[in-house]
Amino acid sequence: MKQGAQGSAGTGIPEVRPGAARVPPQPRATDMERERDVPAAGVRGEHTHSERPIPRPRPAVQRSSVRGQILDALRTALVAGELKPGEVYSAPALGERFGVSATPVREAMQQLALEGAVEVVPNRGFRVVERGARELAELAEVRALIEVPVMLRLARTVPAERWAELRPLAEVTVRAASSGCRATYAESDRAFHRAVLSLAGNEQLVQIAEDLHRRAQWPLVGGPVRPAHADLVADAAEHTALLEALIARDLDVVQLLVREHFAGAA
Structure with a gap:
C-alpha cells in the first residue's frame, strides 16, 4: 500500500494528487504571526521530505476560526482514510496543504493527540495511531453499555411527536x-445519535458518547479505506427503522434494533 512521496522541486513539500479539490490561497501570516509560529515541544525541526502526497481537503479554510476549521478538516481526512494509520505528518507540510501557517495545524494536531487519534513523534510531527479490530470491538461494547439503556429508557418516556x-x-x-x-456518513451518523441522546437531558452523557462514537469511526490499520457501500446503507436503514419503532412505542423492536445496531458496529 505504501508509496514513496515526492515533493515539489526544492521545497520538500508533498505534492497533491491531480484531480483533488484545491483550497483557495490564504493571506500570508504577518511578520508578528511568523515570529509566534515556533514549533511546539516535541515537534521542533519537523521533516517533510519523506511524507506521501495527500489530497487537498474539499472545504475552503477561512481566516476566522482557523484552528477549528483545520481540526474539522483533519478529522474528515482521518475518517476518509486520507491520513493513513502509521504514517507521520508534519505541521509545516499540512499547513502548506491548507494554505495556513503551521501554528493552527500544530494546535489542531495536539487536540487530536489528546483524543487519541495521533501521537507526537519528536522532531518529525504526528503519527496517525494504528488501531486493530479488537479496539473497535471494545469501543462498540462500551458504546452499547452507555447508549442502549438510555435509548430504552427514552423509548418509554419520550412522546411520539418528539421522535417524529x-x-x-x-x-x-x-x-x-x-x-x-465515509466522512459524510460519519458526520450524519454522529448527528443522529447525538440528537437521540440529547433527549435524555444529560450533556455529559452526550459528550462522552460523542467521543466514543468519533473514535469508533477511525479507520483500522490494514483495513479498507472505504467501507462497503451496502454496509453504510444497511446502517442508515437501521436509524429509520429505529425511529419508526420508537414512534410506535414497540419496545420489543426498539430493544432488538438498538442491540443489533451496536453489534454491527463491532
Missing part, C-alpha cells in the same frame, strides 16, 4: 450512505 422530529436527521444519514462517502 428526528426523521429529517435519519433521512440525512440515508442520503449520506447512498453517496458512499
Whole structure:
C-alpha cells in the first residue's frame, strides 16, 4: 500500500494528487504571526521530505476560526482514510496543504493527540495511531453499555411527536450512505445519535458518547479505506427503522434494533 512521496522541486513539500479539490490561497501570516509560529515541544525541526502526497481537503479554510476549521478538516481526512494509520505528518507540510501557517495545524494536531487519534513523534510531527479490530470491538461494547439503556429508557418516556422530529436527521444519514462517502456518513451518523441522546437531558452523557462514537469511526490499520457501500446503507436503514419503532412505542423492536445496531458496529 505504501508509496514513496515526492515533493515539489526544492521545497520538500508533498505534492497533491491531480484531480483533488484545491483550497483557495490564504493571506500570508504577518511578520508578528511568523515570529509566534515556533514549533511546539516535541515537534521542533519537523521533516517533510519523506511524507506521501495527500489530497487537498474539499472545504475552503477561512481566516476566522482557523484552528477549528483545520481540526474539522483533519478529522474528515482521518475518517476518509486520507491520513493513513502509521504514517507521520508534519505541521509545516499540512499547513502548506491548507494554505495556513503551521501554528493552527500544530494546535489542531495536539487536540487530536489528546483524543487519541495521533501521537507526537519528536522532531518529525504526528503519527496517525494504528488501531486493530479488537479496539473497535471494545469501543462498540462500551458504546452499547452507555447508549442502549438510555435509548430504552427514552423509548418509554419520550412522546411520539418528539421522535417524529428526528426523521429529517435519519433521512440525512440515508442520503449520506447512498453517496458512499465515509466522512459524510460519519458526520450524519454522529448527528443522529447525538440528537437521540440529547433527549435524555444529560450533556455529559452526550459528550462522552460523542467521543466514543468519533473514535469508533477511525479507520483500522490494514483495513479498507472505504467501507462497503451496502454496509453504510444497511446502517442508515437501521436509524429509520429505529425511529419508526420508537414512534410506535414497540419496545420489543426498539430493544432488538438498538442491540443489533451496536453489534454491527463491532
